[in-house]
Amino acid sequence: MEKKKERMRCAVTYAMVILFYIIAEGLIMTGHISSLMKGLLVPVCYYAILAVSLNLTVGILGELSLGHAGFMCIGAFSGAFFTQCTENAIPSVGLRFFLALVIGSALAGLFGLLIGIPVLRLKGDYLAIVTLAFGEIIKNLINVLYVGMDSAGFHFSTKDTTSLKLAEGGKVIIKGAQGITGTPRAATFTVGIILLLITLVIVLNLIYSRAGRAIMAIRDNRIAAESIGIDVTKFKLLAFSISAALAGTAGVLYGHSLSTLAATSKTFGYNMSIMILVYVVLGGLGNIRGSLISAAILTVLPELLRGFEDYRMLIYSLVLILLMLFNSSPKAVEFRGMLIERIRRAKKPAKEET
Amino acid sequence: MAMLDVKGLSISFGGLRAVDDFSVTIEKGQLYGLIGPNGAGKTTVFNLLTGVYKPDTGTILLDGDNITGKNTIEINKEGIARTFQNIRLFKDMSVLDNVKAALHQHYPYSTVEGILRLPRYFKQEKAMDERAMELLKVFDLDNERYYKASNLPYGKQRKLEIARALATEPKLLLLDEPAAGMNPNETAELMETIRFVRSEFDMTILLIEHDMKLVAGICERLTVLNFGQILTEGETSEVLNDKRVITAYLGE
DSSP: OOOHHHHHHHHHHHHHHHHHHHHHHHHHHTTTTTTHHHHHHHHHHHHHHHHHHIIIIIIIIIOOOOOOHHHHHHHHHHHHHHHHHHTTOOOOOOHOOOOOHHHHHHHHHHHHHHHHHHTTOOOOHHHHHHHHHHHHHHHHHHTTTTEETTTEEEEEEOOOOOOGGOOOOOOEEEEEEGEEEEEOOOOOOOHHHHHHHHHHHHHHHHHTTTHHHHHHHHHHHHHHHHTOOOOOOHHHHHHHHHHHHHHHHHHHHHTTTOSSOOOOOHHHHHHHHHHHHHHHHHTTTTTTHHHHHHHHHHHHHHHHHGGOOOOHHHHHHHHHHHHHHHOOOOOHHHHHHHHHHHHHHHHHHHHHHH | OOOOEEEEEEEEEEEEEEEEEEEEEEEETTTEEOOOTTTTSSHHHHHHHTTOOOOSSEEEEEEEEETTTHHHHHHHTTEEEESSSSSOTTTTTTHHHHHHHGGGGGSOOOOOOHHHTOOOHHHHHHHHHHHHHHHHHHOOGGGGTSSBBGGGGGHHHHHHHHHHHHHOOOOOEEETTTTOOOOOHHHHHHHHHHHHHHHHOEEEEEEEEOOOOHHHHHOOOEEEEEEEEEEEEEEEHHHHHHHHHHHHHHOO
């Protein structure tokens, strides 16, 4: 019974994503969608992936991380970097993008692991502050990094392009604060949805497995988890690095959806980390489907409100407050329960009749 | 061979010698009690046995194996499981998942197998469900298996904690004040449960308890601690009538 419920819940989540895809594709084909909205489809995908992956750290593992944008940044730059430097070696853009996804996610996951080893010894606010700092460090490091490639291999510098001393025919790939330009825009809506589905499969299957139970046990009571033989460090690191790797995936998607990729504080700064956290908190800690919905709504909403330019931020904040109330106020939860109960009762007699 | 053989266990916190030269021998299948006034160091002994603290001196032999200085996780694998004075359940998880989390080591399919849902996942999950349900039935918790652990009534939370400890298949079970906060009816029921666990699982049990009715009712031997030192040790009836024990509890 409960097993079935669990499966149903997962199935509904997957179905929602697929339905969203079908509707959006339908609208595109019949031309009922503005180019503005069309431009938001890929962002919805990567924000949703980011929200789901952060929910693994914050909701399931129960550790507050404010450096998620940093992992996204690693994914975005390593992915775009790979695509750029294999331009001649691998002519197919699709294959390059696929490999970039693998490399970007793996590298972000590796960084998650390396940062996680010292950082996960901390708890609560301390962990939040240190992850925030790491996010900023990653962004700032990439900001001063110059990387070029010529026949002799890679050249690195932290000064400027001329100090790279590239040979004839060499190419500068990462230009410090200007970032990476000219990455092929391979990230389509379809790819985004597929990646989102893969993310969901990974996270949901992880939660409802042995490892997921161990992670949640650590969240609920670390001392008791140790007393029944759960390796706390191992499972904390596991959750944290999977979360980082998925953020890296979103980053690669992001990097391949823009022609210019720069590590500004707007794109990869702590504001971004906080925004992802807002999606997670709004959707409900540990509630994966909630993260999806809130990421989608909060990505589309600011654009929808563009017509009311002056009142835009006012409405945005009102919606935020209302959503938060709807999600967690006891009265609202009670009301929701009542609604569901009423719908269920209305359905039952209908079934008996047929 | 004794199930648990502790010799000369000591630990100091700063200038305070919390446990001083503690020794105990518990035979297999014995129900052993550890009593003493508040602050005598009983829970500290439990924390030493389960590797939460490392002893300054002394050795701990479990079933002949030296487990001194190992950490909590290793000691659990060696075969000691415990409950806590203040209940420590995984409160946001279901009753069933609380027990399944404790089955963790005995069904070791990998994380990748879990994510990809390979055959081993389904096989072991099914076996885990069955094993967990068996345990929950023993403690009469099977009807509440989908409840959130924190929604169980107090007595049942205590039972669930014992069920969770047993799920790790220990050789020795440590119960830290299992009757704390229970009314006389619940305590009587708990005594039955502890007796039942001992016979059903052929378990060796060491328990800390303040409820003298429970101690007198089920423990076969007792050790009394006072200010970190052993006051006396012996058969339950002898110990409880010992003048020094009464003095330690009630004063002159």
